[in-house]
Amino acid sequence: MIDVDVEQRFGAFELAVRFAVDAPIVGLFGASGAGKTSVVNAIAGIAKPARGAIVINGTRLFDSAQRIDVPPERRRIGYVFQDALLFPHLDVQSNLLYGQRLCPAADRFIESARIIALLGLHALLERRPATLSGGERQRVAIGRALLAQPRILLMDEPLAALDVPRKREILTYIERLRDELHIPIVYVSHSIEEITRIADTIVVVANGRCTSVGDAQTVANALDASSTDDHYDPVSVIDTRIVAQDMRYRLTTLAFDGGELVVPAVDALPRDRVRARIRARDVSLAIGRPTGISILNVLPGVVTKIRVTGGPAVDVSVAVGNATLTARITQRSFEELGIHDDMYVHALVKAVSLEQQNFA
Amino acid sequence: MPTLTATELQIIALSLRVALVSMLCSLPLAIVVAYALARLDFPGKTLVDAIVHLPLVLPPVVVGFALLVLLGRHGPIGSILEQWFGIVFAFRWTGAALASAIMGFPLMIRAIRLSIAAIDRRLEVAARTLGGSPPWVFVSVTLPLALPGIITGSLLSFARGLGEFGATITFVSNIPGETQTLPLAIYSFTQVPGGDVPALRLSIIAVILSIVALVASEWLTRRFATVHVDDRR
Numbered sequence: 001m002i003d004v005d006v007e008q009r010f011g012a013f014e015l016a017v018r019f020a021v022d023a024p025i026v027g028l029f030g031a032s033g034a035g036k037t038s039v040v041n042a043i044a045g046i047a048k049p050a051r052g053a054i055v056i057n058g059t060r061l062f063d064s065a066q067r068i069d070v071p072p073e074r075r076r077i078g079y080v081f082q083d084a085l086l087f088p089h090l091d092v093q094s095n096l097l098y099g100q101r102l103c104p105a106a107d108r109f110i111e112s113a114r115i116i117a118l119l120g121l122h123a124l125l126e127r128r129p130a131t132l133s134g135g136e137r138q139r140v141a142i143g144r145a146l147l148a149q150p151r152i153l154l155m156d157e158p159l160a161a162l163d164v165p166r167k168r169e170i171l172t173y174i175e176r177l178r179d180e181l182h183i184p185i186v187y188v189s190h191s192i193e194e195i196t197r198i199a200d201t202i203v204v205v206a207n208g209r210c211t212s213v214g215d216a217q218t219v220a221n222a223l224d225a226s227s228t229d230d231h232y233d234p235v236s237v238i239d240t241r242i243v244a245q246d247m248r249y250r251l252t253t254l255a256f257d258g259g260e261l262v263v264p265a266v267d268a269l270p271r272d273r274v275r276a277r278i279r280a281r282d283v284s285l286a287i288g289r290p291t292g293i294s295i296l297n298v299l300p301g302v303v304t305k306i307r308v309t310g311g312p313a314v315d316v317s318v319a320v321g322n323a324t325l326t327a328r329i330t331q332r333s334f335e336e337l338g339i340h341d342d343m344y345v346h347a348l349v350k351a352v353s354l355e356q357q358n359f360a
Numbered sequence: 361m362p363t364l365t366a367t368e369l370q371i372i373a374l375s376l377r378v379a380l381v382s383m384l385c386s387l388p389l390a391i392v393v394a395y396a397l398a399r400l401d402f403p404g405k406t407l408v409d410a411i412v413h414l415p416l417v418l419p420p421v422v423v424g425f426a427l428l429v430l431l432g433r434h435g436p437i438g439s440i441l442e443q444w445f446g447i448v449f450a451f452r453w454t455g456a457a458l459a460s461a462i463m464g465f466p467l468m469i470r471a472i473r474l475s476i477a478a479i480d481r482r483l484e485v486a487a488r489t490l491g492g493s494p495p496w497v498f499v500s501v502t503l504p505l506a507l508p509g510i511i512t513g514s515l516l517s518f519a520r521g522l523g524e525f526g527a528t529i530t531f532v533s534n535i536p537g538e539t540q541t542l543p544l545a546i547y548s549f550t551q552v553p554g555g556d557v558p559a560l561r562l563s564i565i566a567v568i569l570s571i572v573a574l575v576a577s578e579w580l581t582r583r584f585a586t587v588h589v590d591d592r593r
Contacts, residue, residue, distance in 0.1 A: 044489050072488040073488050073491050073492055073493050075489075079486070085482055085483055085486040087487070087501060098490050098492075099490030144490065145489075145490070148490045
């Protein structure tokens with residue numbers, strides 16, 4: 001359980017964030033400068049809020065009213081920084097063990113051998129941080145934070161400095177940690193892609209305020225440009241279950257309460273839960289049920305929200321069962337089709353537009 | 361190979377002792393002061409900075425005279441030290457070491473201060489989140505990262521100690537076997553007829569000592585100090 005209530009002023013910027021969440025991975029989402037880092041810094045104890053309280057798993061780490069302010073070295077909060085911050089004078093092994101050596105033996109519950117195996121660090125142990133690639137550094141930083149035996153792990157934009165293949169690799173490692181170690185993770189990012197892939201619960205921070213808290217599917221679908229960056233690209237998140245694997249065409253059928261999605265083969269077993277993330281630009285709309293087309297996914301639904309972006313595109317949200325699918329179409333199509341609220345439409349999703357990284 | 365005379369050996373031993381002791385004794389204080397100047401904000405910081413750097417700009421003879429006035433056996437500090445602690449600096453080799461330490465202090469401070477200021481402070485923050493108390497973080501992160509500056513500063517102070525002349529001769533005079541270090545001995549030989557050859561021999565020794573010190577510090581830097589590579593991509 002992560003219970004945060006912090007208030008702080010930075011010149012004209014006022015931070016007042018309050019939320020209480022309990023999830024394996026909490027996503028702290030918002031645009032740059034929204035106050036996300038200030039929140040995690042307060043949790044870690046490296047920045048002191050003017051007022052508020054921070055309680056992690058029942059332990060009160062900060063409380064301005066009770067004058068509690070546990071110093072960072074006694075909080076046992078793991079912190080993975082955006083640029084790793086490995087100690088340049090120590091090799092990887094000594095970096096990894098820095099925190100473990102400071103933790104009393106009785107409090108240790110994560111062994112170094114396990115972390116080294118889990119994060120694939122064996123070949124790096126004798127190297128110096130300066131000789132590591134960005135992805136390797138970040139893996140070592142994660143291992144180092146975990147070996148300090150933390151109550152929770154904070155990750156502040158851990159992928160921001162990495163290229164796309166490295167991002168995917170590190171995300172896979174983080175999912176492995178979630179599944180094997182059971183340490184709650186607070187994952188900070190301004191990327192809706194990352195957040196919706198990794199987080200179970202999302203906390204949205206905008207202009208120093210917490211604007212919404214909820215499960216990933218609900219929050220992601222309710223997001224709009226006001227709480228995110230200008231170039232925000234909407235993504236629909238749908239929690240599904242695998243119902244069929246088609247070996248011949250290498251396709252997987254995913255079921256959710258609004259229907260079924262046929263997608264390129266997802267590497268998982270039938271009945272496994274899969275979270276599909278569909279970019280609005282990959283979704284088209286049709287008024288009648290189209291025939292004689294190549295698109296495999298035709299999902300009937302009702303228009304619930306229309307958002308004019310100001311550019312040439314319009315984002316139309318369609319309720320498909322309990323799920324919401326957002327389509328980004330041109331202003332011209334929008335007008336030619338005469339789309340309006342509560343209109344009955346078909347959302348079309350090209351199967352091949354979905355790639356492996358759209359599923360988690 | 362020409363052999364050294366007993367007098368020359370004595371001069372070398374004394375010079376090394378004075379330079380080494382002055383360097384080692386000023387090092388802890390230099391680290392504390394350099395850290396304070398690099399990191400902390402306190403009232404009178406500019407004044408401390410100025411006082412520390414004074415020996416760099418003052419004529420060495422003035423520093424030596426100030427030491428003589430303050431720390432002489434009848435000086436305000438010197439008399440207290442002698443009465444209460446039995447410590448005497450005047451006309452002793454310890455006085456020569458003290459004069460060297462003061463003259464080398466600004467050089468040592470500058471090198472250490474620069475290397476402390478170059479450390480990414482977020483590394484220390486990271487160490488705190490990993491469970492390191494502030495003193496431990498200082499020992500395990502700050503000091504090792506400042507090591508190149510500490511080594512360079514120590515060498516500069518040591519070299520200053522070997523070469524120190526003005527403050528030493530003014531404060532502790534030129535007493536063979538007690539305060540007569542290499543530069544003082546060379547000076548003495550140049551003042552007597554036929555002293556050119558011994559002065560030249562001592563000068564060559566001074567050159568060799570300086571080169572050895574330089575090579576040793578270079579080796580130490582390579583061996584113990586990782587270059588502080590930026591940890592960002």
